[in-house]
Amino acid sequence: MRKKPLRSRDWFFEKEYYAFARRAYLRSEGFHADIFADKPVIGIANSWSELNHCNRHLREVAEAVKRGVWKAGGVPLEFPTISLGEPFIKPTSMLLRNLMAMDVEECLRCYPLDGVVLLGGCDKTTPAQLMGAASADIPAIVVPGGPALTSYWKNQKLGSGTDGRKLYDLYRIGRITDEEWCELEGAIARSAGHCMVMGTASTMTSLAEALGMTLPGCASIPAPDSRRLAVAELSGARIVEMVQEDLRPSRILTREAFLNAITTLMALGGSTNAVIHLIAIAGRLGIKLELTEFDRISRRTPWLANVKPSGEFLMEDFFYAGGLPALMREILPLLEGSCLTVNGKTIAENYAAAPCWNRDVIRPLEAPLSGEGGIAVLYGNLCPRGAVIKQTAASPHLLRHRGRAFVFERYEEMKELIEREDLPVDENTVLVMKNCGPVGAPGFPEWGHIPMPKVLLERGIQDVVRISDARMSGTSFGTVVLHVAPESAIGGPLAAVRTGDEILLDVPERRLELLVEPEEIERRLAAFQPPPPHYRRGYGKLFLDHVTQADEGCDFDFLRPEPAPV
Numbered sequence: 001m002r003k004k005p006l007r008s009r010d011w012f013f014e015k016e017y018y019a020f021a022r023r024a025y026l027r028s029e030g031f032h033a034d035i036f037a038d039k040p041v042i043g044i045a046n047s048w049s050e051l052n053h054c055n056r057h058l059r060e061v062a063e064a065v066k067r068g069v070w071k072a073g074g075v076p077l078e079f080p081t082i083s084l085g086e087p088f089i090k091p092t093s094m095l096l097r098n099l100m101a102m103d104v105e106e107c108l109r110c111y112p113l114d115g116v117v118l119l120g121g122c123d124k125t126t127p128a129q130l131m132g133a134a135s136a137d138i139p140a141i142v143v144p145g146g147p148a149l150t151s152y153w154k155n156q157k158l159g160s161g162t163d164g165r166k167l168y169d170l171y172r173i174g175r176i177t178d179e180e181w182c183e184l185e186g187a188i189a190r191s192a193g194h195c196m197v198m199g200t201a202s203t204m205t206s207l208a209e210a211l212g213m214t215l216p217g218c219a220s221i222p223a224p225d226s227r228r229l230a231v232a233e234l235s236g237a238r239i240v241e242m243v244q245e246d247l248r249p250s251r252i253l254t255r256e257a258f259l260n261a262i263t264t265l266m267a268l269g270g271s272t273n274a275v276i277h278l279i280a281i282a283g284r285l286g287i288k289l290e291l292t293e294f295d296r297i298s299r300r301t302p303w304l305a306n307v308k309p310s311g312e313f314l315m316e317d318f319f320y321a322g323g324l325p326a327l328m329r330e331i332l333p334l335l336e337g338s339c340l341t342v343n344g345k346t347i348a349e350n351y352a353a354a355p356c357w358n359r360d361v362i363r364p365l366e367a368p369l370s371g372e373g374g375i376a377v378l379y380g381n382l383c384p385r386g387a388v389i390k391q392t393a394a395s396p397h398l399l400r401h402r403g404r405a406f407v408f409e410r411y412e413e414m415k416e417l418i419e420r421e422d423l424p425v426d427e428n429t430v431l432v433m434k435n436c437g438p439v440g441a442p443g444f445p446e447w448g449h450i451p452m453p454k455v456l457l458e459r460g461i462q463d464v465v466r467i468s469d470a471r472m473s474g475t476s477f478g479t480v481v482l483h484v485a486p487e488s489a490i491g492g493p494l495a496a497v498r499t500g501d502e503i504l505l506d507v508p509e510r511r512l513e514l515l516v517e518p519e520e521i522e523r524r525l526a527a528f529q530p531p532p533p534h535y536r537r538g539y540g541k542l543f544l545d546h547v548t549q550a551d552e553g554c555d556f557d558f559l560r561p562e563p564a565p566v
Contacts, residue, residue, distance in 0.1 A: 042117060121193065267303060322357050430503045442544060
């Protein structure tokens, strides 16, 4: 039974003219008057867009949600939000994640909604929707769009992003022809849905499920699979029940739920971007996640999901092997099983009996791919507030490395130099790129996967250590240190690095050190001059004035709840 009156009734039955007008205007859309007969109004927040190929099928998914809402006795009303597709937005959709989160939050606050179904998929849409829903705190359920189908070229299985980058390096050095490159363009992405590797999109939709915000098994279903529409219909029916139960995000998104999500992230070998997004979502609820918690959980959580870019298989294989439920069953001993989920059951109840159908794709807990999780957190004089590395996608021989830096002061300089045949680098060089963080880029773009210098590719060298204050796509790979905090553009220690300086990377010991005397580092930083701001008006200025650093989730400082009075 519902514990309190429907929120939407305040819009439709106030004793004022506008309540009559609202009812009249909805009836102008063809609805009968009985839609106001004590029925919960369910919003469908749709991030469909033709400028977001990952989400281009969400109109059809929305229709399936509506069927479920109607059948359960609710009234579905679909509305748009901005849609963030990383490939199309310059410099990065991360610049706009917080804007989308604000869009979602304010729509949930201002519309006559009793509950909401969140339709997303591409990597920033899922965290933005969760951030907005956490802040508005009305009953909410997530329906991800799902991964695209596996791509094929010359009888090779390809994953967009991961294999695309590898093939592009071959194209750069002439080992793939223009004609072959054109063939690849038509083959690498062959259906609706987000990247079919364990990139940020697949990671964040999986973590939405691990947090308890989707129905069990929802995250892994491929976008074109009919079961995607079936689970959307079930989700539409379930959100009506959640309104009756007053089951809100604040009851599901507890600290224990976030620790479960971190554990799942590590077992998945998931995207480094998830660290930022989880911190931001938790921050909306007043839950502070520390980078040290990510590393502590990584050290005790084995990597089990053999999926690119860390592993061998693709998301379609992961789904056929049992998907996220199969992985969650394996790691149940590491999870807080009592955490509540949107179906009203606990994590333990949902996943205790989930089968696995392919042990090559999802390993058992006792026979992992690695004894540690996918992401390690580094500290040292280069990153006093932390940096991250996807250790499962790095080259083992570079996880302990000492080499001399070659420094790019900005992204544009890197693009100018990286193709030079006479670039003075070798296999021991540490590539360093500055001014790519939240403020410096601006917007914290996916520039951290610095392309391998052409001169090294031609010598057959596939990887070197790369360090920046940028992010990288979750589809990327290599020995790449990211999210160096504080960033160089605000005077972080990365700003002090010069070409020729020695740098020590020691992932097992979690160290990242600039091997320069402390006094010299201090002298260099004392002379630091911040670059001029990129924006002087509009949303860009708001972003620069209020964005927090990587270790704080890159949310806006004014969107986090005020501390409770002591």
